[in-house]
Amino acid sequence: MMKKECPSCAMEIATDCKECPICGYGFVEQTPWIKWTAILLLIIFLLIYFIR
């Protein structure tokens, strides 16, 4: 099983955990398409801004 480090208590926990079982730190759900959509919109906005 893949492990990730908890940013709150620095303990190694399973990557599929939605929150840390040791300190209860809640991980933000990974939604890459929202991130890429936001980046794409920002690029489009900047292009429109600089072209005109």
Ligand SMILES: [Zn+2]
């Ligand atoms: Zn933790």
